[in-house]
Amino acid sequence: xxxxxxxxxxxxxxxxxxxxxxxxxxxxxxxxxxxxxxxxxxxxxxxxxxxxxxxxxxxxxxxxxxxxxxxxxxxxxxxxxxxxxxxxxxxxxxxxxxxxxxxxxxxxxxxxxxxxxxxxxxxxxxxxxxxxxxxxxxxxxxxxxxxxxxxxxxxxxxxxxxxxxxxxxxxxxxxxxxxxxxxxxxxxxxxxxxxxxxxxxxxxxxxxxxxxxxxxxxxxxxxxxxxxxxxxxxxxxxxxxxxxxxxxxxxxxxxxxxxxxxxxxxxxxxxxxxxxxxxxxxxxxxxxxxxxxxxxxxxxxxxxxxxxxxxxxxxxxxxxxxxxxxxxxxxxxxxxxxxxxxxxxxxxxxxxxxxxxxxxxxxxxxxxxxxxxxxxxxxxxxxxxxxxxxxxxxxxxxxxxxxxxxxxxxxxxxxxxxxxxxxxxxxxxxxxxxxxxxxxxxxxxxxxxxxxxxxxxxxxxxxxxxxxxxxxxxxxxxxxxxxxxxxxxxxxxxxxxxxxxxxxxxxxxxxxxxxxxxxxxxxxxxxxxxxxxxxxxxxxxxxxxxxxxxxxxxxxxxxxx
Amino acid sequence: xxxxxxxxxxxxxxxxxxxxxxxxxxxxxxxxxxxxxxxxxxxxxxxxxxxxxxxxxxxxxxxxxxxxxxxxxxxxxxxxxxxxxxxxxxxxxxxxxxxxxxxxxxxxxxxxxxxxxxxxxxxxxxxxxxxxxxxxxxxxxxxxxxxxxxxxxxxxxxxxxxxxxxxxxxxxxxxxxxxxxxxxxxxxxxxxxxxxxxxxxxxxxxxxxxxxxxxxxxxxxxxxxxxxxxxxxxxxxxxxxxxxxxxxxxxxxxxxxxxxxxxxxxxxxxxxxxxxxxxxxxxxx
Numbered sequence: 001x002x003x004x005x006x007x008x009x010x011x012x013x014x015x016x017x018x019x020x021x022x023x024x025x026x027x028x029x030x031x032x033x034x035x036x037x038x039x040x041x042x043x044x045x046x047x048x049x050x051x052x053x054x055x056x057x058x059x060x061x062x063x064x065x066x067x068x069x070x071x072x073x074x075x076x077x078x079x080x081x082x083x084x085x086x087x088x089x090x091x092x093x094x095x096x097x098x099x100x101x102x103x104x105x106x107x108x109x110x111x112x113x114x115x116x117x118x119x120x121x122x123x124x125x126x127x128x129x130x131x132x133x134x135x136x137x138x139x140x141x142x143x144x145x146x147x148x149x150x151x152x153x154x155x156x157x158x159x160x161x162x163x164x165x166x167x168x169x170x171x172x173x174x175x176x177x178x179x180x181x182x183x184x185x186x187x188x189x190x191x192x193x194x195x196x197x198x199x200x201x202x203x204x205x206x207x208x209x210x211x212x213x214x215x216x217x218x219x220x221x222x223x224x225x226x227x228x229x230x231x232x233x234x235x236x237x238x239x240x241x242x243x244x245x246x247x248x249x250x251x252x253x254x255x256x257x258x259x260x261x262x263x264x265x266x267x268x269x270x271x272x273x274x275x276x277x278x279x280x281x282x283x284x285x286x287x288x289x290x291x292x293x294x295x296x297x298x299x300x301x302x303x304x305x306x307x308x309x310x311x312x313x314x315x316x317x318x319x320x321x322x323x324x325x326x327x328x329x330x331x332x333x334x335x336x337x338x339x340x341x342x343x344x345x346x347x348x349x350x351x352x353x354x355x356x357x358x359x360x361x362x363x364x365x366x367x368x369x370x371x372x373x374x375x376x377x378x379x380x381x382x383x384x385x386x387x388x389x390x391x392x393x394x395x396x397x398x399x400x401x402x403x404x405x406x407x408x409x410x411x412x413x414x415x416x417x418x419x420x421x422x423x424x425x426x427x428x429x430x431x432x433x434x435x436x437x438x439x440x441x442x443x444x445x446x447x448x449x450x451x452x453x454x455x456x457x458x459x460x461x462x463x464x465x466x467x468x469x470x471x472x473x474x475x476x477x478x479x480x481x482x483x484x485x486x487x488x489x490x491x492x493x494x495x496x497x498x499x500x501x502x503x504x505x506x507x508x509x510x511x512x513x514x515x516x517x518x519x520x521x522x523x524x525x526x527x528x529x530x531x532x533x534x535x536x537x538x539x540x541x542x543x544x545x546x547x548x549x550x551x552x553x554x555x556x557x558x559x560x561x
Numbered sequence: 562x563x564x565x566x567x568x569x570x571x572x573x574x575x576x577x578x579x580x581x582x583x584x585x586x587x588x589x590x591x592x593x594x595x596x597x598x599x600x601x602x603x604x605x606x607x608x609x610x611x612x613x614x615x616x617x618x619x620x621x622x623x624x625x626x627x628x629x630x631x632x633x634x635x636x637x638x639x640x641x642x643x644x645x646x647x648x649x650x651x652x653x654x655x656x657x658x659x660x661x662x663x664x665x666x667x668x669x670x671x672x673x674x675x676x677x678x679x680x681x682x683x684x685x686x687x688x689x690x691x692x693x694x695x696x697x698x699x700x701x702x703x704x705x706x707x708x709x710x711x712x713x714x715x716x717x718x719x720x721x722x723x724x725x726x727x728x729x730x731x732x733x734x735x736x737x738x739x740x741x742x743x744x745x746x747x748x749x750x751x752x753x754x755x756x757x758x759x760x761x762x763x764x765x766x767x768x769x770x771x772x773x774x775x776x777x778x779x780x781x782x783x784x785x786x787x788x789x790x791x792x793x794x795x796x797x798x799x800x801x802x803x804x805x806x807x808x809x810x811x812x813x814x815x816x817x818x819x820x821x822x823x824x825x826x827x828x829x830x831x832x833x834x835x836x837x838x839x840x841x842x843x844x845x846x
Contacts, residue, residue, distance in 0.1 A: 052804050085820075228805060234814075237817050349688055350688040
């Protein structure tokens with residue numbers, strides 16, 4: 001049996017709700033599990049961190065959690081969504097478990113190791129029943145040979161293709177090549193006979209076949225097991241991972257466009273091919289709009305919602321072309337380019353209590369966080385400030401939160417501050433606060449939290465824009481390692497504008513240090529970051545800068561351009 | 562993996578524990594395995610112990626509550642100075658056989674991140690999962706790895722407290738299959754309890770872990786202390802036995818390290834540098 005065809009590796013009934021089934025094919029251990037949305041996953045049975053079997057882990061219905069250190073892997077794309085040892089860090093996208101295709105047909109779960117999908121196995125027809133699998137300690141070839149010689153009563157001789165038809169109906173037996181010296185006998189039957197006695201009868205056929213196969217195997221040398229073949233992890237992961245962000249290069253289709261609040265539309269973006277990269281609560285994507293603009297939107301996705309990205313867009317009165325283009329011109333079926341999700345607003349899950357504070361459309365990343373916390377049974381409250389009940393977005397998702405969503409409607413600035421003072425009354429030990437909303441509200445929340453004595457590290461803000469004043473008073477030199485250019489950056493001008501003049505600029509978008517589009521690698525020199533895009537750790541590492549706002553503390557910077 | 566694989570010189574020329582001394586009664590010889598070889602040991606009537614393979618006598622050492630021996634020519638066994646302090650209780654807390662390489666066992670012993678998941682309610686508790694930054698370095702002579710300022714949240718930080726708090730740990734790796742950890746004593750904040758795991762590689766993919774404690778405790782019985790340690794190790798065992806591969810991979814790209822794994826990253830490099838091949842999968846090139 002080759003690994004270039006679909007092979008059954010489990011009965012559909014083996015995949016009980018919230019269970020992880022351990023399978024094996026050609027020496028490769030498989031973790032096979034069904035998510036609550038029905039999707040069947042066939043993964044390498046091994047956590048990428050320390051090699052512990054995922055089949056002893058926990059199926060949450062949307063994610064698989066490793067038993068050893070609680071690493072979480074998302075349904076469908078198998079991307080790592082959370083590393084509990086570092087609650088403040090977003091796992092890099094490249095931490096992704098190995099997956100194989102899964103097909104559910106005739107009550108069996110099938111997979112294959114071929115580079116492209118082989119033709120689907122022929123279905124035995126509606127009403128086909130899967131036989132109870134029978135493991136045998138023998139070479140798969142020997143198992144096939146013995147099965148080919150069988151002639152089960154009512155079905156007739158099986159022959160080389162292991163298929164038989166007779167008065168009792170159609171029977172197809174299969175051999176799952178678990179390893180060089182291990183196999184699983186499987187079968188499908190389509191018959192008008194009463195199922196239970198029929199299945200018992202065929203179970204006996206397989207059991208007797210097993211005895212015969214193992215009797216013959218006992219006279220032969222035991223084949224050496226097929227060695228375990230794990231893929232090596234990416235070199236950058238082996239050296240303490242840093243995140244890598246690319247330009248908008250994932251093609252998606254607008255699968256659904258829906259009004260989810262006054263002046264608010266939701267877009268569901270489905271991948272054109274393959275699975276979408278894993279995202280985490282708080283993550284955002286860059287969306288390249290048909291009119292050429294690049295805009296950032298937070299993902300609303302709950303854990304396990306991995307077959308699409310969901311974003312919410314409010315029509316801004318002073319739209320510079322982003323929200324208006326989406327509201328007015330974009331239609332279901334349109335194609336867009338987006339970036340991989342990137343997370344500057346990571347959700348720690350080691351808090352005793354989490355306080356989420358949303359203002360207006362700023363609710364989007366917090367909805368994703370709320371869903372993740374609810375999924376894990378961690379305590380939280382979502383305080384949602386909005387102009388009116390009509391402007392509360394994503395009603396269906398809010399309804400799932402029940403009383404843990406507290407709305408504050410139609411408050412003016414003074415009332416908002418008063419409400420924030422109530423919410424942020426006193427910092428508790430092990431409480432974390434996440435705030436996303438319009439700039440005045442972020443400022444009010446920041447001031448209120450500081451007054452109430454919250455430590456800075458416990459209060460997290462998501463900026464859609466960089467509201468800090470950029471200091472452009474310094475002047476310095478930049479050297480471009482690959483272009484062999486040396487340029488002067490005078491006071492009052494950005495690195496980006498100097499690069500643009502020289503014709504070697506990276507792509508750019510927001511020009512205020514918020515979106516990350518114009519990021520370049522820094523090879524030498526001490527940067528003055530000034531952006532709100534890079535994480536604290538990334539800034540400390542000093543290996544990347546945003547050319548639109550970052551400057552130099554040293555005399556010169558050497559850039560990888 | 563063939564049990565006949567020979568240990569590399571670095572692994573071979575070490576002392577290894579084969580039994581707690583208290584478990585060796587005078588008279589009948591007992592048999593165990595070291596590097597897949599049968600080793601028998603016995604206590605003579607005069608209290609002296611001996612060990613041998615089928616064809617030769619082996620060197621022996623009685624230290625830290627264990628009988629140690631070697632198939633090679635070992636140097637000095639590492640020091641645990643606290644063991645001789647007069648007011649300490651020294652307890653041989655038990656031996657557990659595990660079907661995974663001894664180095665996997667040591668790496669687990671050095672790891673704090675699994676406390677809330679594997680030792681829930683004892684050494685850690687959800688949602689307190691963070692492994693904070695800590696220091697790890699090799700001693701100047703390169704003989705030992707030391708991790709300091711390791712903090713981890715423990716739900717019952719001491720016998721007198723009812724709430725959780727960060728507990729500080731120091732880890733030493735003075736030997737390829739032995740590690741010693743220091744942890745603030747619940748009875749005397751200024752002093753440290755010592756908990757050691759001495760690994761006996763019975764094969765490439767199996768070991769026996771001997772647990773030895775040197776602690777400031779005049780309350781609990783030896784049986785209770787032993788029960789507690791066996792309970793903890795009993796929680797680790799099924800995790801360890803579900804690790805694949807069973808030997809410790811030394812290729813940096815075989816598994817995905819994070820910052821919390823600094824100590825094990827250094828341990829793996831240290832094994833590579835010393836040319837260890839037994840119980841590990843050496844890095845290629």
